Amino acid sequence: MSLTLREASKDTLQAENKTYHYYSLPLAAKELGDIARLPKSLKVLLENLLRWQDDLSVTAEDIHALAGWLQNAHADREIAYRPARVLMQDFTGVPAVVDLAAMREAVKRLGGDTAKVNPLSPVDLVIDHSVTVDHFGDDEAFEENVRLEMERNHERYVFLKWGQQAFSRFSVVPPGTGICHQVNLEYLGKAVWSELQDKEWVAYPDTLVGTDSHTTMINGLGVLGWGVGGIEAEAAMLGQPVSMLIPDVVGFKLTGKLREGITATDLV
Structure with missing residues (x-):
């Protein structure tokens, strides 16, 4: 009986006295052909398909189609x-x-058992969109703005605190910590995830969807992510796949350097 692409690409590595399983693109290339020049973003998607191949939601034809993108x-x-x-x-997460x-x-x-209703994928809710600035220009401004925010939205935050305690794989970042994309870059992005699945530790690339168009900022860390609507995010939260066409990829190369006084925002 021939192996599936998922089985044929599975490999192991040792790190800190622990064995991790992962899905190797070089091993997959033995069946798929040369994929070395495939854009890195599509390589992340290819690993995702290999890892989830079940011949129902992800088939060998899907994997071959992505590998043949070039x-x-x-x-x-x-x-x-x-x-x-x-x-x-907070606007879409609540x-x-x-x-x-x-x-x-x-x-x-x-x-039924209410404890069975939980996110199947990790969810981070960062409270930043509702924060307003009433005070500025002095040392107490930050603390005073946070205090007013807690006072105005007390019921919302009590509810979210309950949610963090009630649901597994759900965490809340309180107001005053930073905007969600900054927090995502500095604290939440992992580059590589590891998880115990069927008594095996599996390592795989960090990927995400976010309920904001600026989610793509995380790509600066080599983490594949983009913004989606609330319904798609909830579906992903409940372990459902995001249906999408294999994306077109456009590459460009920047040369030279920015002169003094010019920021990355100016360039964009």
């Missing part, structure tokens, strides 16, 4: 992408927690 620099095939985690901010709470309430009415 032939025309385009592919009209829909794939199922499963991000490692979900990033939310409704998602409300939905989870409503699901638990429905399960409770039906006599």
Whole structure:
């Protein structure tokens, strides 16, 4: 019986006296052909498909279609992408927690186990969008703005604190910590995730979807991520794949350097 691409690409590595399993693109290339020049973003998607191949949501044809992208620099095939985690901010994240709470309430009415209603993918909700600036220009401004924020949105934060305690794989970053993309870059991005699956430690690239168009900032760390709508984010939170066409990729090279007084924002 021939091995699936998923099985054929599986390999191990040793780190800190622990064995990790991962899905090797060089091993996959023995079946898929030369993929060395595939854009790095598509290589991350290729690993994602290899890891999730089940011949239902992800098939060998999906994997071959992505690996063959270089032939025309385009592919009209829909794939199922499963991000490692979900990033939310308070405007879009609160409704998602409300939905989870409503699901638990429905399960409770039906006599089921409410503890089974949990995110299946890690979710980080960063509170930053509702913060307003009332005070500025003095040493006490920051503390006073945070105090007013807590006072004005007390009920919301009590609810989110309950959500963090009630749901597994769900964490809340309080106001005053920074904007969600800064927090994502400095604290949440891992580059490589490791997780215990079927009694094996599996290592895989950090990927995410976020409920904000600026989520792509995380790509600066080599972490593949982009913004989606609230419904797609909730689906990913519940372990469902994000359906998407194999994306077109455009590369460009910057040369020279910015002169003094010119910022990266000016360049963009």
